Amino acid sequence: MTELALARAQMAMMFAFHIVFAVAGMGMPLLMVIAEAAHRRTGQPVFLELARRWARGTAILFAVGAVSGTVLSFELGLLWPRFMAFAGGIIGLHFALEGFAFFAEAIFLGI
Numbered sequence: 001m002t003e004l005a006l007a008r009a010q011m012a013m014m015f016a017f018h019i020v021f022a023v024a025g026m027g028m029p030l031l032m033v034i035a036e037a038a039h040r041r042t043g044q045p046v047f048l049e050l051a052r053r054w055a056r057g058t059a060i061l062f063a064v065g066a067v068s069g070t071v072l073s074f075e076l077g078l079l080w081p082r083f084m085a086f087a088g089g090i091i092g093l094h095f096a097l098e099g100f101a102f103f104a105e106a107i108f109l110g111i
Contacts, residue, residue, distance in 0.1 A: 011075045018068040025061035029108050
């Protein structure tokens with residue numbers, strides 16, 4: 001295998017890694033809200049403890065997703081230059097939407 005093929009295989013694994021961590025990181029805040037609502041409704045401290053533990057995990061998922069997404073954007077430009085020259089305007093929109101989701105998630109985690 002050539003170095004380019006190996007680098008592209010590495011990018012494919014990074015993509016799979018990023019999708020799993022990013023989707024889990026985006027879904028966890030909803031579970032945290034549900035757990036806190038259950039705590040407020042029932043008064044049981046176990047739900048509050050669950051939300052706090054999930055908050056720590058969500059912060060880790062957020063950080064890992066942010067780093068892997070940044071690496072992916074560089075890999076796209078470096079490993080697929082002709083493709084990005086052709087379709088960069090189309091793919092750029094999706095990266096912009098992902099950036100919007102990233103900032104929305106960061107604001108939610110800050111709250």
